[in-house]
Amino acid sequence: MRQLRAFFFRLAGLFRKDRRDRDLSAEMETHLTMHLEDNLRAGMSLAEARRQALIKLGGIEQTKEICRERRGLPLLETFFQDLRFAFRMLRKNPGFTAVAALTLALGIGANTAIFSIVNAVVLRPLPYKDSSRIVTFHTKTAMFPNFTLPLTWPAFQEVRGQSTLLEETAAYWATDRTLTGVDQPEVLRVTGVSNGFFEELGGTAEQGRLLSEQDHKPGQDRLAVISDAFWRTRFATDSSVIGRKLILDKEVYTIIGVAAQGFAFPERSEVWLPLSLTPEIEQNQKFFRFQVLGKLRKGEKLETLQAGLGAIGQRIAKLDPALGKGYKLSAEPLLESRVHDAQQSYLVLLAAATFVLLIACANLTSLLMARGWGRNREMAVRAALGASPGRLQRQGLVESCLLALLGGTVGIALAAGIVGVFRAIAPSGTPRLAEITPDWTLLWFALASSLVSGVVFGLAPARRAARMAPSEALKEGTAGSVSGTSRFGSALVVVEVALAFILLIASTLMMQTLAHLLHQNPGFRTDHLLTFDLPQPPQWNQKDSESSATGQIVRLKDMLAQVRRLPGVEEVVASDHGILNGMMYEHSGLQLEGALPEQSAVTESVIARYISPDYFHMLGISLVRGREFDEQDQQGAQKVVMVNEAMARKYWSTLDIVGKRLSVSTDGKGTPQWNEIVGVVANARDVGIQDEASPEFYLALFQRGVGSHHLIVRTQANPDALAGTISRQIWASYPDQPVRHVMTLTETIAESVGDQRMHTALLGVFAGVGLTLALLGVYGVVSYSVARRTQEIGVRMALGAARADVLRMVLRQGLTLVACGAAIGAAGAFGAVRVIASELYGVKSSDPWTFAGGAALILIVGCLACWVPARRAMRVDPIVALRYE
Amino acid sequence: MGERADVWQGTLALMVLKTLQALGPLHGYGIARRIEQTSGDLLAVNYGTLYPALLKLEQEGYISSEWGTSDNNRKAKYYKLTRAGRKQLEREAREWEQTTEILARFLSPGKESA
Numbered sequence: 001m002r003q004l005r006a007f008f009f010r011l012a013g014l015f016r017k018d019r020r021d022r023d024l025s026a027e028m029e030t031h032l033t034m035h036l037e038d039n040l041r042a043g044m045s046l047a048e049a050r051r052q053a054l055i056k057l058g059g060i061e062q063t064k065e066i067c068r069e070r071r072g073l074p075l076l077e078t079f080f081q082d083l084r085f086a087f088r089m090l091r092k093n094p095g096f097t098a099v100a101a102l103t104l105a106l107g108i109g110a111n112t113a114i115f116s117i118v119n120a121v122v123l124r125p126l127p128y129k130d131s132s133r134i135v136t137f138h139t140k141t142a143m144f145p146n147f148t149l150p151l152t153w154p155a156f157q158e159v160r161g162q163s164t165l166l167e168e169t170a171a172y173w174a175t176d177r178t179l180t181g182v183d184q185p186e187v188l189r190v191t192g193v194s195n196g197f198f199e200e201l202g203g204t205a206e207q208g209r210l211l212s213e214q215d216h217k218p219g220q221d222r223l224a225v226i227s228d229a230f231w232r233t234r235f236a237t238d239s240s241v242i243g244r245k246l247i248l249d250k251e252v253y254t255i256i257g258v259a260a261q262g263f264a265f266p267e268r269s270e271v272w273l274p275l276s277l278t279p280e281i282e283q284n285q286k287f288f289r290f291q292v293l294g295k296l297r298k299g300e301k302l303e304t305l306q307a308g309l310g311a312i313g314q315r316i317a318k319l320d321p322a323l324g325k326g327y328k329l330s331a332e333p334l335l336e337s338r339v340h341d342a343q344q345s346y347l348v349l350l351a352a353a354t355f356v357l358l359i360a361c362a363n364l365t366s367l368l369m370a371r372g373w374g375r376n377r378e379m380a381v382r383a384a385l386g387a388s389p390g391r392l393q394r395q396g397l398v399e400s401c402l403l404a405l406l407g408g409t410v411g412i413a414l415a416a417g418i419v420g421v422f423r424a425i426a427p428s429g430t431p432r433l434a435e436i437t438p439d440w441t442l443l444w445f446a447l448a449s450s451l452v453s454g455v456v457f458g459l460a461p462a463r464r465a466a467r468m469a470p471s472e473a474l475k476e477g478t479a480g481s482v483s484g485t486s487r488f489g490s491a492l493v494v495v496e497v498a499l500a501f502i503l504l505i506a507s508t509l510m511m512q513t514l515a516h517l518l519h520q521n522p523g524f525r526t527d528h529l530l531t532f533d534l535p536q537p538p539q540w541n542q543k544d545s546e547s548s549a550t551g552q553i554v555r556l557k558d559m560l561a562q563v564r565r566l567p568g569v570e571e572v573v574a575s576d577h578g579i580l581n582g583m584m585y586e587h588s589g590l591q592l593e594g595a596l597p598e599q600s601a602v603t604e605s606v607i608a609r610y611i612s613p614d615y616f617h618m619l620g621i622s623l624v625r626g627r628e629f630d631e632q633d634q635q636g637a638q639k640v641v642m643v644n645e646a647m648a649r650k651y652w653s654t655l656d657i658v659g660k661r662l663s664v665s666t667d668g669k670g671t672p673q674w675n676e677i678v679g680v681v682a683n684a685r686d687v688g689i690q691d692e693a694s695p696e697f698y699l700a701l702f703q704r705g706v707g708s709h710h711l712i713v714r715t716q717a718n719p720d721a722l723a724g725t726i727s728r729q730i731w732a733s734y735p736d737q738p739v740r741h742v743m744t745l746t747e748t749i750a751e752s753v754g755d756q757r758m759h760t761a762l763l764g765v766f767a768g769v770g771l772t773l774a775l776l777g778v779y780g781v782v783s784y785s786v787a788r789r790t791q792e793i794g795v796r797m798a799l800g801a802a803r804a805d806v807l808r809m810v811l812r813q814g815l816t817l818v819a820c821g822a823a824i825g826a827a828g829a830f831g832a833v834r835v836i837a838s839e840l841y842g843v844k845s846s847d848p849w850t851f852a853g854g855a856a857l858i859l860i861v862g863c864l865a866c867w868v869p870a871r872r873a874m875r876v877d878p879i880v881a882l883r884y885e
Numbered sequence: 886m887g888e889r890a891d892v893w894q895g896t897l898a899l900m901v902l903k904t905l906q907a908l909g910p911l912h913g914y915g916i917a918r919r920i921e922q923t924s925g926d927l928l929a930v931n932y933g934t935l936y937p938a939l940l941k942l943e944q945e946g947y948i949s950s951e952w953g954t955s956d957n958n959r960k961a962k963y964y965k966l967t968r969a970g971r972k973q974l975e976r977e978a979r980e981w982e983q984t985t986e987i988l989a990r991f992l993s994p995g996k997e998s999a
Binding site for chain 2: 023024026027028030031033034035037056058059060062063066067303846
């Protein structure tokens with residue numbers, strides 16, 4: 001208590017200092033006078049009395065100083081002194097201050113931006129109630145070895161039964177559905193949800209209400225909840241929206257509520273409906289469509305749940321041998337399932353940003369060190385006048401922290417800018433993109449990292465300043481001893497160059513990857529192609545699939561004919577999924593006629609495409625055997641199929657398979673329904689440009705009709721110009737037909753490598769910044785040492801050294817540092833880039849050319865960095881240099 | 886002069902408090918003189934020890950000060966004991982007695998054998 005009271009007095013003592021000082025002087029004055037009077041009374045002469053009193057009472061100034069310290073808080077007071085001094089020093093050297101603050105701003109800005117992105121995407125909990133306990137469920141089965149599937153309805157019911165472990169469960173099924181009854185038909189992201197969905201996520205309504213249990217009763221379930229974003233764009237936040245009708249695929253739904261702003265689950269969902277299922281689907285053990293969410297009870301472990309799922313999995317697997325092979329149910333925290341693949345690449349970016357910050361710190365340390373040498377004298381004088389080593393050290397730290405805060409402030413602005421740019425260029429598939437905003441965490445992070453870096457880069461120079469013996473520093477004067485003194489600075493430069501080299505290699509590898517991807521030959525002509533989707537109502541809604549397929553085929557043929565007639569269109573074909581957009585369909589349970597013995601019943605699934613006639617001809621994929629589909633391959637005619645080379649070689653080990661048969665499905669009694677193979681085509685990468693050509697087979701779209709249609713148009717001129725014309729032509733005849741994702745193939749390819757493009761861009765920027773900073777570091781150290789060695793160089797020249805010798809000497813010094821850094825960096829890079837090996841394509845992580853090129857580049861720029869100081873050294877005039885100082 | 890010892894900081898506070906208790910409000914010079922006299926001139930009190938000690942006691946709230954006029958009409962700062970100061974004096978005096986008693990037992994010969 002007493003200490004606290006004393007503390008407040010002392011805090012108050014920081015103010016009104018002058019009055020207190022005067023008070024004390026007056027008090028001591030009185031004291032002295034009284035003493036004097038007593039001495040006089042004792043019979044001393046005035047002079048003697050005064051002398052005795054002064055001897056006895058001791059130094060007045062010292063007492064004042066002790067009282068001053070005692071009165072205020074010396075630590076705080078000297079801190080303010082240091083701060084004022086630091087401000088003065090920074091103002092006195094605006095050039096130095098600007099360079100240092102900018103260097104740091106780059107480091108901190110990059111770091112803070114990436115951190116806030118990583119924080120938003122990977123670290124921050126999802127914005128749902130108890131989101132850390134929410135898990136999602138997946139199925140694996142040997143039927144679809146390449147996929148992690150959602151659950152079937154029966155499996156969902158089993159999971160729901162685990163009520164001892166899960167307090168809530170819900171299923172949802174996100175589909176695209178067509179909104180009609182409006183000016184232009186539109187495709188909406190619609191999510192069918194089971195009961196408990198909104199409760200589990202803790203969703204609330206902004207208008208009206210959300211779906212509740214009684215809304216799931218069959219017959220009364222044509223209800224819809226719309227998203228806040230949809231309400232804003234489509235209904236202009238009209239509150240009379242409740243009760244309005246929404247026509248989705250010709251079914252009428254009544255809007256009962258608007259979900260609260262920010263509630264978007266699954267991402268970009270616009271409408272939520274009660275799931276209504278046919279009894280057939282409710283029984284189906286192979287209809288893997290239902291995403292399932294569960295909330296673990298408090299204190300229950302994920303492992304316990306996994307064990308329970310294992311038991312369920314075994315039970316289900318016994319029901320059907322084809323399904324049961326490799327059947328496994330598993331659960332995963334929701335956050336992990338959302339950010340999965342993103343996690344690693346973001347952590348790579350964070351590491352790269354940290355490298356930049358470290359380089360910036362190293363740079364600043366050497367800058368401060370160099371400046372510190374220039375201030376040796378000043379420090380020595382201050383030490384001689386009684387500044388304690390601690391005090392000098394503290395002052396150095398205050399200066400560096402102030403600098404760091406300055407840099408941090410600029411860095412925050414920079415970070416906000418980077419985050420903005422990131423949001424603008426991030427591909428639309430980036431998880432949680434909407435949640436990435438500059439926020440308070442960003443500010444704290446920037447503040448913390450600038451203070452930490454201030455201490456990091458300020459500590460070494462400050463310690464050195466404090467360690468120095470003043471007598472030596474004062475004596476030093478013109479001393480030429482350089483070797484020992486700049487060793488630490490050289491080490492820093494080596495570290496900088498090494499870090500920059502690692503960044504350089506990583507970003508070069510990523511750039512090569514991007515270049516490979518963009519110039520990858522997909523095996524067909526990608527020029528003058530325009531593609532778009534014509535979404536069809538989902539088939540599971542149709543009562544009679546055969547006749548609806550006929551209707552669809554007629555419609556599609558008509559649309560193709562209309563588009564083909566448009567001026568500027570060279571050719572148009574249709575397929576079920578687009579090309580190079582990563583979308584595909586796989587068939588499992590194939591049976592092959594005349595195939596290799598071990599391959600006649602294919603256990604894994606194979607990519608299948610539904611295509612119209614002339615598909616291969618139009619794309620420029622060559623036919624290897626047989627013929628393409630043509631107009632004769634109609635409904636009712638012999639069912640036909642084509643395969644690609646990879647498939648023929650894998651299952652038949654020959655290309656001569658025309659006339660053999662392939663079965664995709666069986667009839668009710670298990671008899672295969674055969675398709676005749678009419679042709680074999682060359683391999684093409686039509687799914688994704690990064691994928692190796694894999695077995696694919698093709699079914700005739702006009703014989704079957706499928707749920708999704710995709711048109712590919714070859715235009716005569718610039719494909720962009722035709723996009724609007726084609727949409728309008730289709731709407732003229734089919735006003736309820738949405739047309740979407742109208743894109744040129746070049747755009748599709750660019751989008752398919754969007755992630756790599758963004759990572760490459762960011763890594764490239766970091767590498768560029770890192771390299772620049774490192775070379776500034778080289779420049780700084782070399783030119784500083786030239787400045788310090790001016791006298792020595794003068795002596796050498798006076799003794800007959802040629803200018804070339806001097807040049808060589810300086811270059812040697814600088815390039816040795818760069819070479820050391822590059823060597824260490826190469827070793828580091830060799831290990832570090834393995835982390836990004838999985839993101840690379842067409843180039844190995846240990847690519848020798850990249851390493852050699854990087855080293856050459858860094859040496860060349862290193863030369864440039866040494867050039868300026870080297871020339872300065874060459875121009876040293878021996879006479880001036882000898883007189884120097 | 887040479888045999889005069891400088892005062893020990895911790896005990897000086899106690900002496901100041903005791904002096905103020907005995908004599909009532911007093912200025913710095915008075916306190917110093919009283920301490921020196923009481924010690925039989927064995928102690929010397931200079932500025933450097935006295936004023937920081939007074940400042941510390943005041944900050945801790947054991948004494949308070951105000952400007953007043955001395956006997957021969959001189960302006961001086963007078964210190965007086967506060968209530969907390971009285972208590973503190975009692976406490977410290979007790980502790981000090983205890984300490985000296987203990988030390989005395991160690992230092993006086995023969996007691997142990999008796």
